[in-house]
Amino acid sequence: MTAVNQARLAGTAGRRRVSSQGLVSKVAGYLAMALVVFVIGLPLLWLLSGAFKEVSEFYIVPATLLPVDPTIQNFPRAWYAAPFGVYYWNTIVVTVVSVIGKVVMACTTAYALVALRFPFKTTVFGLILGALMIPPQIVIVPNYLLFADLGLINTFPALILPHVPTAIGTFLMRQAFLALPREILDAARVDGAGHLRTLVTIMIPLSMPVLVTFGLLATQDVWNDYLWPLVITNTDNMRTLPIGISRLRDSEGNIDWGVVMAGVIYVIAPLLVVFFWAQRHIVEGIAAGAVKG
Amino acid sequence: MAQVAGAPAPSRVQREWREWLLFVALAGPNLLLFAIFNYRPLFYNAYLSFHDWDFLSPVKIPVGFDNYVDVFTDPHFHRVLLNTVVLMVGGVCLTIAIGMALALLLNQKLVGRDAARSVLFAPYMLSGAAIAVVWVYIFDPNYGLLRVVVSPLGLVPPNWLRDTSWAMPAVIIVYTWKNLGYTMVVCLAGLQAIPRELYEAATTDGANAWERFRHVTIPGLAPITFFLLVTGILASFQTFDLVHVLTRGGPIDATTTLVYYLYEQGFIAFKAGNAGVAAVFQFVLLFIITMLQIRYLERRVTYAA
Numbered sequence: 001m002t003a004v005n006q007a008r009l010a011g012t013a014g015r016r017r018v019s020s021q022g023l024v025s026k027v028a029g030y031l032a033m034a035l036v037v038f039v040i041g042l043p044l045l046w047l048l049s050g051a052f053k054e055v056s057e058f059y060i061v062p063a064t065l066l067p068v069d070p071t072i073q074n075f076p077r078a079w080y081a082a083p084f085g086v087y088y089w090n091t092i093v094v095t096v097v098s099v100i101g102k103v104v105m106a107c108t109t110a111y112a113l114v115a116l117r118f119p120f121k122t123t124v125f126g127l128i129l130g131a132l133m134i135p136p137q138i139v140i141v142p143n144y145l146l147f148a149d150l151g152l153i154n155t156f157p158a159l160i161l162p163h164v165p166t167a168i169g170t171f172l173m174r175q176a177f178l179a180l181p182r183e184i185l186d187a188a189r190v191d192g193a194g195h196l197r198t199l200v201t202i203m204i205p206l207s208m209p210v211l212v213t214f215g216l217l218a219t220q221d222v223w224n225d226y227l228w229p230l231v232i233t234n235t236d237n238m239r240t241l242p243i244g245i246s247r248l249r250d251s252e253g254n255i256d257w258g259v260v261m262a263g264v265i266y267v268i269a270p271l272l273v274v275f276f277w278a279q280r281h282i283v284e285g286i287a288a289g290a291v292k293g
Numbered sequence: 294m295a296q297v298a299g300a301p302a303p304s305r306v307q308r309e310w311r312e313w314l315l316f317v318a319l320a321g322p323n324l325l326l327f328a329i330f331n332y333r334p335l336f337y338n339a340y341l342s343f344h345d346w347d348f349l350s351p352v353k354i355p356v357g358f359d360n361y362v363d364v365f366t367d368p369h370f371h372r373v374l375l376n377t378v379v380l381m382v383g384g385v386c387l388t389i390a391i392g393m394a395l396a397l398l399l400n401q402k403l404v405g406r407d408a409a410r411s412v413l414f415a416p417y418m419l420s421g422a423a424i425a426v427v428w429v430y431i432f433d434p435n436y437g438l439l440r441v442v443v444s445p446l447g448l449v450p451p452n453w454l455r456d457t458s459w460a461m462p463a464v465i466i467v468y469t470w471k472n473l474g475y476t477m478v479v480c481l482a483g484l485q486a487i488p489r490e491l492y493e494a495a496t497t498d499g500a501n502a503w504e505r506f507r508h509v510t511i512p513g514l515a516p517i518t519f520f521l522l523v524t525g526i527l528a529s530f531q532t533f534d535l536v537h538v539l540t541r542g543g544p545i546d547a548t549t550t551l552v553y554y555l556y557e558q559g560f561i562a563f564k565a566g567n568a569g570v571a572a573v574f575q576f577v578l579l580f581i582i583t584m585l586q587i588r589y590l591e592r593r594v595t596y597a598a
Binding site: 007028029032033036037041042043044046050054058059063064065070076106107108109111112113116117118119122124127131133134135136137138139140141142143144145146155161162165166168172195220223224226227228230231236241242243245246249257260261263264267271272275276280283286287288291 | 297309312313315316317319320323324326327329330331332333334335337338348398400401403405406407409410413414415416418419421422423424425426427429430431433436437440441470471473476479481482484491495509527530531533534537538547554555556559560565568569571572575576579580583592
């Protein structure tokens, strides 16, 4: 405080220099911000512009940054160039069921770890966290062979089941439950609430912010998954959106970029909507995970 | 303590048993699914790595360490290791450096910085396959965006994705573009976690802006940088969708990384043994990295306390 006051008393000359310096750095800051947003946002602009270009416009060299004569024709054409309706249905089913499965697993496992006595509790928790050490890309061959033996290649169970178990979800929910005051649990017990009722009516509602963040990150993860659906599906009626867009590009890329860009928008639009709607939760979840280590 | 009058009180042993059963019912499914889909594959990969099998023939021929010798002496695999390291070093360094610079910029009080953060973070949320499709169009040597950018300068852009020396830089560019939003968000959290008093104390001691940055901000960001280094290494190892869409590991094998090699050996070449070796190798490698991280974190926690 005294230092600040002394600086204020130091005279108007000093103050003017500081404020003009501040102005320069402000202007530089805005210029830098505009520049990085433009450069890093340019691919997204290119995507949007491509989705609204006429076919003939793609062959102008060098290309124009914005469509000369915008059209929405690429969207219906993309819808018929690949079975996007089927891709949407598959992706939504896989994502919704997987995320519900993950959320249930996270809540029940975390509750068991926090509220129940069990002789090998530490071992169970260790084994669940230990699964994080197994990189997801190395399990595809054995899991593919397992579903092949069961005759379940190209089915929803094969697309969904490996997504269901969750270590991060268990960890986050366990932290959230441990943070709740112990008295709440005891009070529920005294009121005669059973374990399931305590979990569903008291602990989950009180841990909603954590659960929502986890659910959103899990949604993004399953929706965008690529390697597993690539190997486990082999016909269009079971493929998900990311595989669909990759195949659309194989058939139409270099020929009709407008249709392909419209297809990309089909794939990313739902997640973009979710992202802008729930951005705070997602960003805070990522930041919290990092700062806490 | 509070027991329902009338109902026969369960004995302590009975109550304990019920609690154990409930524990198994609640935590069991999660653990069981992990056992089936994560732990079992670990052992099955090891088993496959010692056998010669084409996914079709009814017998798997035991070959001892032959697959390991084959893979580790194969020049193609050496190239794969090199590519993996190049993508890792390039991708991780660029995402951290750019993400940190963006965080420092957008940590200032600027109007519109929240909107700017959203735009920069958005690519991280989106499907890697869809993003990579956009970049194939951007890299298109005739009709692409990069042509638009460089042709006014009288330059001709390379055929990024079909040129063995430009394909890997292209993959690194896309990787960096997609992931810098993540590092930015983490760095912003790291910046906000630095106590304000440290800056005030430094100012009182007469430190100028550069000195405050050098002696307060940089040390303050060290733990976050370590976290980003580890998560970045793990993420770069997993990068499959970008490579599959952009280059299919090519041209020739210029962008075949370990994860792509595993996919290629398993699902294109049908060499289960080699895929097993690649899986075991990746597990061991990432296990070592994770162990180093845990030991480092333990040390940090001990010193901090």
